[in-house]
Amino acid sequence: MKLLITGGAGFIGSNFVHHVNKNYPEYDIVNLDLLTYAGNLENLKSIEKNPHYKFIKGDICNKKLVNDLVKDCHIVIHFAAESHVDRSILDSAAFIHTNIVGTHNLLEAAKNNGNKRFHHVSTDEVYGSLGPDDPAFHESTPYDPRSPYSASKAASDHLVRSYYHTHNLPITISNCSNNYGPHHFPEKIIPLFITNLIEGKKVPLYGDGLNIRDWLYVEDHCHAIDKIIHHGKIGETYCVGGGCELTNKELTYKILNQLGSGEEMIEFVTDRPGHDRRYAIDFSKIKTELGWKPSVTFDEGLAKTIQWYRENENWWKNIKSGEYQKYYSQNYGKR
Numbered sequence: 467m468k469l470l471i472t473g474g475a476g477f478i479g480s481n482f483v484h485h486v487n488k489n490y491p492e493y494d495i496v497n498l499d500l501l502t503y504a505g506n507l508e509n510l511k512s513i514e515k516n517p518h519y520k521f522i523k524g525d526i527c528n529k530k531l532v533n534d535l536v537k538d539c540h541i542v543i544h545f546a547a548e549s550h551v552d553r554s555i556l557d558s559a560a561f562i563h564t565n566i567v568g569t570h571n572l573l574e575a576a577k578n579n580g581n582k583r584f585h586h587v588s589t590d591e592v593y594g595s596l597g598p599d600d601p602a603f604h605e606s607t608p609y610d611p612r613s614p615y616s617a618s619k620a621a622s623d624h625l626v627r628s629y630y631h632t633h634n635l636p637i638t639i640s641n642c643s644n645n646y647g648p649h650h651f652p653e654k655i656i657p658l659f660i661t662n663l664i665e666g667k668k669v670p671l672y673g674d675g676l677n678i679r680d681w682l683y684v685e686d687h688c689h690a691i692d693k694i695i696h697h698g699k700i701g702e703t704y705c706v707g708g709g710c711e712l713t714n715k716e717l718t719y720k721i722l723n724q725l726g727s728g729e730e731m732i733e734f735v736t737d738r739p740g741h742d743r744r745y746a747i748d749f750s751k752i753k754t755e756l757g758w759k760p761s762v763t764f765d766e767g768l769a770k771t772i773q774w775y776r777e778n779e780n781w782w783k784n785i786k787s788g789e790y791q792k793y794y795s796q797n798y799g800k801r
Protein backbone atom coordinates (compact mmCIF):
# COMPACT_ATOMS: atom_id res chain seq x y z
CA MET A 467 0.00 0.00 0.00
CA LYS A 468 1.46 3.36 -1.04
CA LEU A 469 0.02 6.50 0.52
CA LEU A 470 0.38 10.00 -0.84
CA ILE A 471 -0.07 12.29 2.14
CA THR A 472 -0.33 16.01 1.41
CA GLY A 473 0.55 18.51 4.13
CA GLY A 474 2.38 15.86 6.16
CA ALA A 475 4.81 18.40 7.65
CA GLY A 476 2.01 20.30 9.40
CA PHE A 477 0.28 19.63 12.71
CA ILE A 478 -2.24 16.87 11.97
CA GLY A 479 -0.46 15.58 8.85
CA SER A 480 2.79 14.91 10.74
CA ASN A 481 0.91 13.18 13.57
CA PHE A 482 -0.79 11.06 10.90
CA VAL A 483 2.53 10.16 9.23
CA HIS A 484 3.76 8.88 12.62
CA HIS A 485 0.45 7.09 13.23
CA VAL A 486 0.73 5.20 9.91
CA ASN A 487 4.40 4.38 10.42
CA LYS A 488 3.68 3.00 13.90
CA ASN A 489 0.59 0.99 13.00
CA TYR A 490 1.37 -0.04 9.40
CA PRO A 491 5.18 -0.10 9.18
CA GLU A 492 5.00 -1.90 5.83
CA TYR A 493 3.08 0.94 4.12
CA ASP A 494 5.04 3.31 1.90
CA ILE A 495 4.45 6.98 2.63
CA VAL A 496 5.14 9.86 0.27
CA ASN A 497 4.72 13.20 1.98
CA LEU A 498 4.10 16.14 -0.37
CA ASP A 499 4.39 19.45 1.47
CA LEU A 500 5.29 22.96 0.34
CA LEU A 501 6.80 23.84 3.74
CA THR A 502 4.86 27.07 4.11
CA TYR A 503 5.26 28.86 7.45
CA ALA A 504 3.16 26.01 8.95
CA GLY A 505 5.26 23.12 7.63
CA ASN A 506 8.15 21.96 9.78
CA LEU A 507 10.44 19.03 9.01
CA GLU A 508 11.46 18.88 12.67
CA ASN A 509 8.08 17.15 13.09
CA LEU A 510 9.38 14.25 10.99
CA LYS A 511 13.00 13.97 12.08
CA SER A 512 12.55 10.53 13.66
CA ILE A 513 11.21 9.03 10.42
CA GLU A 514 13.26 10.84 7.76
CA LYS A 515 15.71 7.95 7.21
CA ASN A 516 13.03 5.23 7.16
CA PRO A 517 13.08 3.46 3.74
CA HIS A 518 9.26 3.41 3.72
CA TYR A 519 9.11 7.21 3.97
CA LYS A 520 9.90 9.88 1.37
CA PHE A 521 9.54 13.64 1.63
CA ILE A 522 8.87 15.75 -1.46
CA LYS A 523 8.90 19.52 -1.18
CA GLY A 524 6.29 20.84 -3.58
CA ASP A 525 3.02 22.62 -4.17
CA ILE A 526 -0.26 20.72 -4.51
CA CYS A 527 -1.06 23.29 -7.23
CA ASN A 528 1.85 22.02 -9.38
CA LYS A 529 0.02 19.91 -12.01
CA LYS A 530 2.94 17.85 -13.32
CA LEU A 531 4.39 17.05 -9.91
CA VAL A 532 1.00 16.12 -8.50
CA ASN A 533 0.11 14.00 -11.52
CA ASP A 534 3.41 12.06 -11.26
CA LEU A 535 2.97 11.44 -7.52
CA VAL A 536 -0.70 10.49 -7.72
CA LYS A 537 0.01 8.09 -10.61
CA ASP A 538 2.41 6.21 -8.36
CA CYS A 539 0.20 5.85 -5.23
CA HIS A 540 -2.84 3.80 -4.17
CA ILE A 541 -4.55 6.43 -2.06
CA VAL A 542 -4.33 10.20 -1.56
CA ILE A 543 -4.89 11.47 1.99
CA HIS A 544 -5.25 15.21 1.66
CA PHE A 545 -4.34 17.39 4.65
CA ALA A 546 -2.50 20.27 2.92
CA ALA A 547 -4.27 23.56 3.47
CA GLU A 548 -3.99 27.06 4.74
CA SER A 549 -5.58 26.43 8.13
CA HIS A 550 -5.64 29.57 10.30
CA VAL A 551 -8.86 31.61 10.41
CA ASP A 552 -7.15 34.85 11.55
CA ARG A 553 -4.73 34.72 8.60
CA SER A 554 -7.66 34.22 6.20
CA ILE A 555 -9.19 37.42 7.55
CA LEU A 556 -5.97 39.38 6.92
CA ASP A 557 -5.30 37.93 3.44
CA SER A 558 -7.33 35.14 1.87
CA ALA A 559 -5.51 34.70 -1.48
CA ALA A 560 -3.39 31.72 -0.38
CA PHE A 561 -6.53 30.05 1.04
CA ILE A 562 -8.26 30.18 -2.34
CA HIS A 563 -5.12 28.98 -4.13
CA THR A 564 -4.20 26.03 -1.88
CA ASN A 565 -7.54 24.96 -0.46
CA ILE A 566 -9.59 25.23 -3.66
CA VAL A 567 -7.21 25.20 -6.66
CA GLY A 568 -4.85 22.72 -4.95
CA THR A 569 -7.67 20.32 -4.06
CA HIS A 570 -9.04 20.55 -7.60
CA ASN A 571 -5.59 19.75 -8.98
CA LEU A 572 -5.33 16.63 -6.77
CA LEU A 573 -8.83 15.52 -7.80
CA GLU A 574 -7.98 15.88 -11.50
CA ALA A 575 -4.83 13.82 -11.00
CA ALA A 576 -6.77 11.16 -9.10
CA LYS A 577 -9.39 11.02 -11.88
CA ASN A 578 -6.84 10.96 -14.72
CA ASN A 579 -4.84 8.12 -13.17
CA GLY A 580 -7.48 5.42 -12.97
CA ASN A 581 -9.75 6.95 -10.28
CA LYS A 582 -7.49 6.71 -7.26
CA ARG A 583 -8.96 6.41 -3.75
CA PHE A 584 -9.11 9.90 -2.22
CA HIS A 585 -9.67 10.93 1.40
CA HIS A 586 -10.25 14.64 2.06
CA VAL A 587 -9.56 16.01 5.54
CA SER A 588 -11.99 18.82 6.28
CA THR A 589 -13.39 20.84 9.13
CA ASP A 590 -16.58 21.36 11.12
CA GLU A 591 -16.27 25.10 10.35
CA VAL A 592 -17.99 24.53 6.97
CA TYR A 593 -21.28 24.17 8.88
CA GLY A 594 -21.17 27.71 10.32
CA SER A 595 -22.01 28.83 13.83
CA LEU A 596 -24.42 27.31 16.38
CA GLY A 597 -26.64 29.02 18.94
CA PRO A 598 -26.53 27.77 22.56
CA ASP A 599 -29.47 25.36 22.15
CA ASP A 600 -28.95 24.27 18.54
CA PRO A 601 -28.36 20.56 17.90
CA ALA A 602 -24.74 19.62 17.11
CA PHE A 603 -23.46 19.56 13.51
CA HIS A 604 -24.00 16.25 11.71
CA GLU A 605 -23.39 14.95 8.20
CA SER A 606 -26.62 16.48 6.83
CA THR A 607 -26.24 19.94 8.39
CA PRO A 608 -26.43 22.53 5.57
CA TYR A 609 -23.16 24.27 4.76
CA ASP A 610 -22.92 27.87 6.03
CA PRO A 611 -19.24 28.89 6.12
CA ARG A 612 -18.58 32.35 7.54
CA SER A 613 -14.82 33.00 7.24
CA PRO A 614 -12.66 32.99 4.09
CA TYR A 615 -10.95 29.90 5.56
CA SER A 616 -14.14 27.93 6.08
CA ALA A 617 -15.56 29.13 2.73
CA SER A 618 -12.46 27.79 0.98
CA LYS A 619 -12.75 24.44 2.83
CA ALA A 620 -16.48 24.27 1.97
CA ALA A 621 -15.63 24.85 -1.71
CA SER A 622 -13.06 22.03 -1.56
CA ASP A 623 -15.59 19.67 0.07
CA HIS A 624 -18.10 20.42 -2.71
CA LEU A 625 -15.48 19.74 -5.37
CA VAL A 626 -14.52 16.42 -3.76
CA ARG A 627 -18.19 15.33 -3.61
CA SER A 628 -18.76 16.46 -7.20
CA TYR A 629 -15.95 14.15 -8.41
CA TYR A 630 -17.70 11.24 -6.70
CA HIS A 631 -21.06 11.98 -8.32
CA THR A 632 -19.74 12.98 -11.75
CA HIS A 633 -16.67 10.79 -12.19
CA ASN A 634 -17.25 7.95 -9.68
CA LEU A 635 -14.04 8.96 -7.91
CA PRO A 636 -13.85 6.78 -4.77
CA ILE A 637 -13.80 9.54 -2.16
CA THR A 638 -14.50 9.95 1.54
CA ILE A 639 -14.56 13.18 3.58
CA SER A 640 -14.08 13.78 7.30
CA ASN A 641 -15.28 16.99 8.97
CA CYS A 642 -13.54 17.29 12.31
CA SER A 643 -13.69 19.69 15.24
CA ASN A 644 -10.74 21.50 16.89
CA ASN A 645 -7.64 19.33 17.35
CA TYR A 646 -4.88 19.83 19.91
CA GLY A 647 -1.67 18.00 20.81
CA PRO A 648 2.05 17.85 19.85
CA HIS A 649 3.32 19.78 16.78
CA HIS A 650 0.44 22.30 16.94
CA PHE A 651 1.66 25.61 15.52
CA PRO A 652 1.76 28.25 18.27
CA GLU A 653 -0.63 30.63 16.51
CA LYS A 654 -3.63 28.51 17.53
CA ILE A 655 -5.17 29.10 20.95
CA ILE A 656 -3.91 26.06 22.93
CA PRO A 657 -0.22 26.10 21.90
CA LEU A 658 -0.15 29.92 21.88
CA PHE A 659 -1.47 30.09 25.44
CA ILE A 660 0.76 27.27 26.75
CA THR A 661 3.94 28.74 25.25
CA ASN A 662 3.07 32.31 26.27
CA LEU A 663 2.54 31.21 29.88
CA ILE A 664 5.79 29.19 29.94
CA GLU A 665 7.50 32.40 28.74
CA GLY A 666 5.71 34.46 31.43
CA LYS A 667 3.60 36.34 28.83
CA LYS A 668 -0.13 37.12 29.03
CA VAL A 669 -2.72 35.24 26.93
CA PRO A 670 -5.00 37.20 24.53
CA LEU A 671 -8.63 36.08 24.90
CA TYR A 672 -10.87 37.33 22.07
CA GLY A 673 -14.13 39.19 22.85
CA ASP A 674 -16.03 37.97 25.92
CA GLY A 675 -14.23 34.60 25.92
CA LEU A 676 -17.55 32.75 25.69
CA ASN A 677 -17.21 31.30 22.20
CA ILE A 678 -17.40 27.51 22.32
CA ARG A 679 -15.20 24.96 20.57
CA ASP A 680 -15.29 21.14 20.68
CA TRP A 681 -11.83 19.68 21.38
CA LEU A 682 -10.33 16.40 20.12
CA TYR A 683 -6.84 15.05 20.87
CA VAL A 684 -4.96 14.79 17.55
CA GLU A 685 -4.18 11.06 17.92
CA ASP A 686 -7.91 10.36 18.13
CA HIS A 687 -8.39 12.25 14.85
CA CYS A 688 -5.63 10.10 13.27
CA HIS A 689 -7.44 6.94 14.45
CA ALA A 690 -10.68 8.21 12.88
CA ILE A 691 -8.99 8.82 9.50
CA ASP A 692 -7.37 5.38 9.77
CA LYS A 693 -10.84 3.81 10.24
CA ILE A 694 -12.29 5.78 7.33
CA ILE A 695 -9.56 4.98 4.81
CA HIS A 696 -9.70 1.27 5.68
CA HIS A 697 -13.40 0.73 6.35
CA GLY A 698 -15.29 3.90 5.33
CA LYS A 699 -18.05 3.71 2.74
CA ILE A 700 -17.12 5.29 -0.58
CA GLY A 701 -18.90 8.60 -1.23
CA GLU A 702 -19.64 9.17 2.45
CA THR A 703 -18.88 12.00 4.85
CA TYR A 704 -18.01 11.35 8.50
CA CYS A 705 -18.28 13.97 11.25
CA VAL A 706 -15.54 13.54 13.84
CA GLY A 707 -15.60 15.26 17.24
CA GLY A 708 -14.38 15.12 20.80
CA GLY A 709 -17.69 15.39 22.69
CA CYS A 710 -15.94 18.11 24.67
CA GLU A 711 -17.47 21.58 24.33
CA LEU A 712 -15.68 24.31 26.28
CA THR A 713 -15.94 28.08 26.24
CA ASN A 714 -12.59 29.70 25.50
CA LYS A 715 -12.69 31.06 29.06
CA GLU A 716 -13.13 27.55 30.52
CA LEU A 717 -10.32 26.31 28.28
CA THR A 718 -8.05 29.18 29.40
CA TYR A 719 -8.70 28.43 33.10
CA LYS A 720 -7.80 24.77 32.53
CA ILE A 721 -4.49 25.81 30.90
CA LEU A 722 -3.80 28.38 33.65
CA ASN A 723 -4.50 25.77 36.35
CA GLN A 724 -2.29 23.08 34.80
CA LEU A 725 0.56 25.59 34.45
CA GLY A 726 0.07 27.09 37.94
CA SER A 727 -0.69 30.59 36.56
CA GLY A 728 -3.35 33.01 37.82
CA GLU A 729 -6.20 34.78 36.01
CA GLU A 730 -4.20 38.04 35.99
CA MET A 731 -2.42 36.48 32.97
CA ILE A 732 -5.60 36.83 30.86
CA GLU A 733 -5.82 39.88 28.62
CA PHE A 734 -9.20 40.44 26.96
CA VAL A 735 -8.58 41.74 23.42
CA THR A 736 -10.70 42.86 20.45
CA ASP A 737 -12.85 40.07 19.03
CA ARG A 738 -12.14 38.20 15.76
CA PRO A 739 -14.39 39.62 12.97
CA GLY A 740 -17.25 37.21 12.18
CA HIS A 741 -16.20 35.04 15.13
CA ASP A 742 -18.27 31.82 15.05
CA ARG A 743 -19.99 31.46 18.41
CA ARG A 744 -20.23 27.73 18.91
CA TYR A 745 -19.16 24.44 17.27
CA ALA A 746 -20.39 21.03 18.37
CA ILE A 747 -20.24 17.66 16.60
CA ASP A 748 -22.60 14.71 16.61
CA PHE A 749 -20.20 11.85 15.83
CA SER A 750 -22.80 9.05 16.11
CA LYS A 751 -22.41 7.97 12.44
CA ILE A 752 -18.69 7.12 12.67
CA LYS A 753 -19.30 5.60 16.11
CA THR A 754 -22.09 3.31 14.90
CA GLU A 755 -20.73 2.46 11.44
CA LEU A 756 -16.98 2.28 12.08
CA GLY A 757 -16.75 1.78 15.84
CA TRP A 758 -14.72 4.97 16.42
CA LYS A 759 -15.00 7.22 19.46
CA PRO A 760 -12.60 9.57 21.20
CA SER A 761 -10.35 7.79 23.67
CA VAL A 762 -8.43 10.62 25.33
CA THR A 763 -10.25 12.85 27.85
CA PHE A 764 -9.60 16.58 27.59
CA ASP A 765 -7.80 16.88 30.92
CA GLU A 766 -5.58 13.91 30.06
CA GLY A 767 -4.87 15.25 26.53
CA LEU A 768 -4.14 18.73 27.82
CA ALA A 769 -1.68 17.35 30.39
CA LYS A 770 0.10 15.33 27.65
CA THR A 771 0.16 18.40 25.41
CA ILE A 772 1.59 20.68 28.10
CA GLN A 773 4.21 18.06 28.92
CA TRP A 774 5.18 17.90 25.21
CA TYR A 775 5.56 21.69 24.98
CA ARG A 776 7.65 21.71 28.19
CA GLU A 777 9.91 18.94 26.84
CA ASN A 778 10.23 20.48 23.37
CA GLU A 779 10.97 24.11 24.10
CA ASN A 780 13.45 24.24 21.21
CA TRP A 781 10.72 23.24 18.76
CA TRP A 782 8.44 26.16 19.61
CA LYS A 783 11.17 28.65 20.44
CA ASN A 784 12.61 28.03 16.95
CA ILE A 785 9.17 28.65 15.50
CA LYS A 786 8.55 31.80 17.51
CA SER A 787 11.98 33.11 16.41
CA GLY A 788 11.63 31.93 12.76
CA GLU A 789 14.71 29.63 13.01
CA TYR A 790 12.76 26.46 12.13
CA GLN A 791 12.52 27.32 8.44
CA LYS A 792 16.28 26.87 8.02
CA TYR A 793 16.00 23.09 8.61
CA TYR A 794 15.00 22.26 5.03
CA SER A 795 17.78 24.23 3.34
CA GLN A 796 20.38 22.75 5.70
CA ASN A 797 19.22 19.13 5.40
CA TYR A 798 17.56 18.76 1.99
CA GLY A 799 18.11 21.91 -0.03
CA LYS A 800 21.59 20.90 -1.22
CA ARG A 801 20.49 17.50 -2.58
Ligand code: NAD
Nearest residue numbers: 473475476477478500501502504505525526546547549645
Ligand atom coordinates in the same frame (compact mmCIF):
# COMPACT_ATOMS: atom_id res chain seq x y z
P1 NAD B 1 -1.29 23.12 9.39
O1 NAD B 1 -1.46 24.54 8.97
O2 NAD B 1 -0.60 22.80 10.66
O3 NAD B 1 -0.51 22.31 8.22
C1 NAD B 1 -0.79 22.50 6.87
C2 NAD B 1 0.34 21.86 6.07
O4 NAD B 1 0.04 22.02 4.67
C3 NAD B 1 1.71 22.53 6.29
O5 NAD B 1 2.71 21.56 6.48
C4 NAD B 1 1.94 23.31 5.01
O6 NAD B 1 3.33 23.47 4.69
C5 NAD B 1 1.20 22.46 3.99
N1 NAD B 1 0.80 23.23 2.81
C6 NAD B 1 0.15 24.42 2.78
N2 NAD B 1 -0.03 24.82 1.52
C7 NAD B 1 0.47 23.85 0.71
C8 NAD B 1 0.54 23.67 -0.69
N3 NAD B 1 0.08 24.59 -1.53
N4 NAD B 1 1.10 22.53 -1.16
C9 NAD B 1 1.61 21.60 -0.32
N5 NAD B 1 1.57 21.72 1.03
C10 NAD B 1 1.01 22.83 1.54
O7 NAD B 1 -2.75 22.50 9.35
P2 NAD B 1 -3.42 21.39 10.30
O8 NAD B 1 -3.97 22.08 11.50
O9 NAD B 1 -2.51 20.27 10.44
O10 NAD B 1 -4.67 20.96 9.38
C11 NAD B 1 -4.52 19.92 8.42
C12 NAD B 1 -5.84 19.75 7.70
O11 NAD B 1 -6.85 19.40 8.66
C13 NAD B 1 -6.35 21.00 7.00
O12 NAD B 1 -6.93 20.62 5.78
C14 NAD B 1 -7.39 21.58 7.94
O13 NAD B 1 -8.36 22.30 7.25
C15 NAD B 1 -7.95 20.32 8.56
N6 NAD B 1 -8.50 20.44 9.93
C16 NAD B 1 -7.75 21.01 10.92
C17 NAD B 1 -8.27 21.04 12.23
C18 NAD B 1 -7.47 21.63 13.37
O14 NAD B 1 -8.02 21.78 14.46
N7 NAD B 1 -6.21 21.98 13.20
C19 NAD B 1 -9.53 20.51 12.48
C20 NAD B 1 -10.26 19.94 11.43
C21 NAD B 1 -9.73 19.90 10.15
Ligand code: DAU
Nearest residue numbers: 549550551589590591643644653654655670671672677714
Ligand atom coordinates in the same frame (compact mmCIF):
# COMPACT_ATOMS: atom_id res chain seq x y z
O1 DAU C 1 -12.97 23.61 14.14
C1 DAU C 1 -11.87 23.16 13.43
C2 DAU C 1 -10.93 24.32 13.15
O2 DAU C 1 -10.26 24.61 14.37
C3 DAU C 1 -9.93 24.01 12.03
O3 DAU C 1 -10.61 23.84 10.83
C4 DAU C 1 -8.91 25.15 11.90
O4 DAU C 1 -7.93 24.81 10.94
C5 DAU C 1 -8.26 25.37 13.25
O5 DAU C 1 -7.36 26.47 13.16
C6 DAU C 1 -9.31 25.65 14.32
O6 DAU C 1 -9.96 26.91 14.08
P1 DAU C 1 -10.34 27.91 15.28
O7 DAU C 1 -10.50 29.26 14.70
O8 DAU C 1 -11.45 27.37 16.08
O9 DAU C 1 -8.96 27.78 16.16
P2 DAU C 1 -8.12 28.90 16.92
O10 DAU C 1 -7.14 28.17 17.78
O11 DAU C 1 -7.60 29.94 16.00
O12 DAU C 1 -9.20 29.57 17.87
C7 DAU C 1 -9.93 28.80 18.80
C8 DAU C 1 -10.83 29.74 19.59
O13 DAU C 1 -9.99 30.59 20.41
C9 DAU C 1 -11.62 30.69 18.72
O14 DAU C 1 -12.89 30.90 19.34
C10 DAU C 1 -10.83 32.00 18.75
C11 DAU C 1 -10.19 31.98 20.13
N1 DAU C 1 -8.86 32.61 20.23
C12 DAU C 1 -7.89 32.22 19.34
C13 DAU C 1 -6.62 32.76 19.43
C14 DAU C 1 -5.55 32.36 18.42
C15 DAU C 1 -8.58 33.51 21.26
O15 DAU C 1 -9.46 33.83 22.09
N2 DAU C 1 -7.32 34.03 21.34
C16 DAU C 1 -6.33 33.71 20.45
O16 DAU C 1 -5.20 34.26 20.56
